[in-house]
Amino acid sequence: MxxxxxxxxxxxxxxxxxxxxxxxxxxxxxxxxxxxxxxxxxxxxxxxxxxxLESSVHRPRGWSWPGFRVLFVLWLAGPLEGKRTAELSGMSRASVSSLVNTLERDGLVSRSQDTEDRRAVRIELTAAGREAILGAFSAHNEREQAWTGALGAEERTVLIGLLGKLVDGSADVAAKRRF
Incomplete structure (x- = not known):
């Protein structure tokens, strides 16, 4: 039945x-x-x-979404200490450390001892990593444009403002967050 x-x-x-x-x-x-x-x-x-974004842009390059986020942060703000990379990418330090192992193995990043704090490790893009992220980000941004194309310019601006307000307001409710 x-x-x-x-x-x-x-x-x-x-x-x-x-x-x-x-x-x-x-x-x-x-x-x-x-x-x-x-x-x-x-x-x-x-x-x-x-x-x-992960399936159409990053996975074909052998990266995960978190892997892209680490490369993106290092491209724009690096070289950085692992802790700071984690903060800016919105991930845990353990996740970043694990990802960096893979990215280093693939020749995209390198690690070195921080010159100011010898206990800390600095992570930076290699020349191959920089070339890879530049190529990937062009494709990434094309997908961003496709997604946001459903909204007009003013709607995008309003949504950015509203999302910023939502993120800033989460501090008022003691939300647990990584950023």
Whole structure:
């Protein structure tokens, strides 16, 4: 005997958000449906963009999304101590250390003892790493343009401001964060 359809069968992501918000409101009357909807949509958009960038631009180059972020930070702000690389890339120090092992093995970065603090390690792009990130970022930015092309110039500016406000406001609620 076939099983009865479940309430979520046949939903796509957007209809799932509606379903989830309505269900959460019924189960927990104090739920803020607007906050819930906003976080679900923002999380989905960020995840979808990161997945697209990783799969279409970075994975073909042998990098993960976090690997790209480390190379990006080192390209624009490096050479840096590992701790600072982690802060600017929004990752843990352990994650950066592990990624740097791979990036160093691939000849994209090098490590050296910091001249000011001999306990610290400085990470910097090699010439091959610089060449690789320059080529990758051109393709990366083309995908960024494709994603943001759905918005007009003014909408993009407003969204940037709103996201900045959201990030800055997270400090007011003692949110755990890596940046």
């Amino acid at each position: 076939p099983s009865a359809p479940r309430p979520a069968d046949g939903l796509d992501f957007l209809s799932f958000v509606d379903f989830a918000v309505e269900r959460a409101e019924r189960e927990l009357p104090g739920v803020d449906p607007v906050a819930m909807r906003l976080v679900l949509m923002l999380s989905r958009a960020a995840g979808a963009m990161a997945y697209d």
